[in-house]
Amino acid sequence: MIKTEKILHLKSSKGRKVRVVREHYVREQVPCGNSLCQAGCHNDGKVLSSDVTHYVVPDGGVVRDFLEILEFRELQGIVFTQTANQHTRGRRHYKRLRALLKDPRHDCVLFANEFQQNCYCPRNKGESQEKWHTRCVYNAAVWYYNHLAGLRPVVMLTEDCDSISEFNAQNSGVYIISIQEYLASFCPDLRAAQELYSSIAQTLQERESEGTEKVYAEHLPAEVLEAGIKSGRYIQGILSVNKHRAQHEAFVRYQGSTNKNSELNSDVLVNGVKHRNRAVHGDMVVVELLPRNEWKGRNTALTEGQGEERTMEDTQSQPMPTGRVVGILQRNWRDYVASFPPLEEVQSQSRNSQKILLIPWDYRIPKIRISTQQAEALKDCRVIVRLDSWESTSMYPNGHCVRVLGKPGELETEIQTILLENSIHVSTFSEAQLREMPVNTEENPWQMDSSEVSSRRDLRNTHLVFSIDPKGCEDVDDTLSVRILPGGKHLELGVHIADVTHFVKEGSLTDLEAQSRATTYYLADRRYDMLPAVLSADLCSLLGGVDRYAMSVLWELDANSLDVCKVWYGRTLIRSSYQLHYELAQSLLNGEEVEVHELSQLKGSQRDQKLAELLQALETLTRIARHLRAQRDKGGALELEGVEVRAQLDEDKNIIALVPKQPLEVHETVAECMIYANHWVARKIQENFPHQALLRHHPPPKQEYFNHLIDSAKARGFSIDTRSNRALADSLERAMDPHDPLVNRLLRIMATQAMSNALYFSTGACPEEQYYHYGLALDRYTHFTSPIRRYADVVVHRLLMAAIQLEKEGSLNKALADNRELEELAQQINNKNRAAQHAQKQSTELFQCLYFRDKDPHTDERCVADAVIYAVRANGFLIFVPQYGLKGAVYLKDRDGQVVSISGDGKCEWNAGTLQRYPDKISTRTSTGTHTFYLFDHVTVRISVKPSGCHADTLCLELISSKPHRAMQPESQPAGRSRSDLVQEVVRWAEEASLQAEEKKERKSKLSKEERQFRQSKTPNLYVILQEISELALLDLSACQITNTEAQMCNTSS
């Protein structure tokens, strides 16, 4: 090892220059990280593939300015040198670089060239740092080429023309070219990378010519911010912009409990963009409170369309703590979808420069200034933009265009917008990932492994196993069995789940991809699977008549009391005898004559005997499920109402009707068994790993969120007790209006709205009393039963196997993730689930708009519907349209100050007048008279679409009569209603797959091999539309928690 000195010139935070001398050791052996290595390097960890035509070595400038291009997975064999990696642009950039190097899906490695004695080169006298570094990287490239004995050429990338001409001819086998040239000659098909290149290059060029006039106050230095937060002078929190008043209102939510300013328990209002001082929605900011006389109130009126300039003095609430942003601790920028302005605007904007202001799809994000020469070509397009900087001299932030999405209004563009805006990245599964998958083809059928067969409990000949799923379901996650044990005193209930972790090894590429997706994404017209199809639809799927690996839980129950005597957990072999669907199972239970496909070949008594056997199993199962449900009811399990409606499509996939769903009791039977399995697995892993098990809890709601529910119920003479889940469940049961069943449904929706989301957590990160699942009334709960489409279940399967091993052998052969790692993973999964729900909600809204888009609201009867008032606001009310399962605002006052007046027959017109709002009613007063609207009144509305090029289209609801629409049909209450979130999941599943089955015939032939392989089909295959309103309501709430004190405000949108 040789010691040298390395001299660094650093700038201190105060701007002084400091000279630092560091001892630097170089050595002969530095791992090259290449699978072609001829020199026997100790390459542990990631190595570069040999399956490339050349290796790529970017220099510092390229890493600094063009990392985004190096992030394309299509670019392979990239060697990042230590020297080049010093050129980062701050923490976020550094983190991206690190993530890239760690990610096994990217073919790139780090080479510590500065420690390699033959690579290291000291700085020449008078040489600029930039030049020196480029020389070091070039040296490293040459070393690398020689180290691999010239087996592959090496291409160095730089944007420095002088270096290109200086080094280009020095060594054969080592080329030095610009990125542009590289992309053009090596990746001519990678259009996206080329476009991104020109966009970044343009931005870099323009950055030099910035103005100097200050538009915003400077941010305070980090030390000042830190001291101010400590002393309580400043407040730190996440900036959250009110999307309905994006220009005016933002709030800063407190972080942590170190709030010294005890009089402030609410959020801090930041009023106007000047006070927001360049902070963007989601950033971690520091605010200073303004003097009390400058405090402002929150606006509580409904706003029509977002971003409109409107001041409504009379509707402002009490003044609240108000502040201004003095510094930003952490930017939280992501990729944004934005639109080019209309052509005229482009022309006037670009007269003097190449700068264009793009309008982000998300109302909360400010306009973004980009430099482009393609403004005219892209005038009607949606693009993806990335923010680069926001100087105090610039009114708007600067960014650059990453990729073109397409034209607004086109389905693909709109869907891609939704995915991107929720940071959902789903590309097709890579070749390398698919290579990990087992093969199952006609020539080469998959077979069970003999060692697996001998190590598992074989249930194939002893247990009648069957599945109950939606019609045509391909991915059977779960199967059931039930039998009477010899002697007749005991029953045995079995839940058998797809053994995904047998096929998906921890740390494999498939595992990492599944982990980063965390869930299968369901949009209104398609889904993106978490696992490749060979697993999800084939080898993991517990199909009928084939041998499959499973993870089973078997309970021995007392035949009379149904008490649990014994529980067995473990890996099994099963062969499902029947693949039933819900309707069929229900018909069998109802005693109807139906054809069971599996028995169609059998005759006479043999058939009768089999059928009797199956029926007995179904009946026993129903009996057990009823018992389990009753037990949970005693504990206070909630029956919450969700509105489920699905779209009926014609052959061209146009929506022809929206139909409410009808759940069956058998849905609930299956759901109850799954809840039971989840609960018992939660107990098992928590007992074995008290500090590092993945559970799911549902925190009890905050009492103040129930205010709206309690007050609304009171308006109809009902009293709702929210002190416990039991009391809530009982009082909701009693709040039944005999004339209008919708009242009870709406109250249940409001109850659901008041709830928080259920969340995953690590047992070590949360005190035991908080493990409780409020909605299901269980002390411990987790997800075990759907490993094909939820990553949490995959983690839980591994924990369960570890628990079994620990009990059997007393130790583990492999360390588990510790509490911190597991909690991090839990948060990641929670975030992805939230994103999945948002995307689903937005795609539903998109399809609602598509449904109404081509209908004339004035002539088409389908645009007129009955609606119920469920909340009152200053200038209107919020309604629920049961027929379509949609919620929205109805305005009683327009922008000219006119109000709705009601004539004798209930018809509406606009006249001069006033509005008077009360807690549970609102009156309009005009020269023609007064009309009062009460909560739960039925009215008639007209539904139309309000198009928006830059943002999502929205539905517009207009009051046309104060009377119910026609003779309101009494709601038929289905026999078994959807009860828990799990039931809803099952129902949703049912709808999906039955539609999938309907479309299958025509689809099968058209589907390409890739589409079958990746299950990321572009043709609509699954159609669940209009998600449960309960889930949507929960989302509204979580998105609006800034309005802590006024949870009901959250409903202004929708």
Ligand SMILES: [Zn+2]
């Ligand atoms: Zn080597």
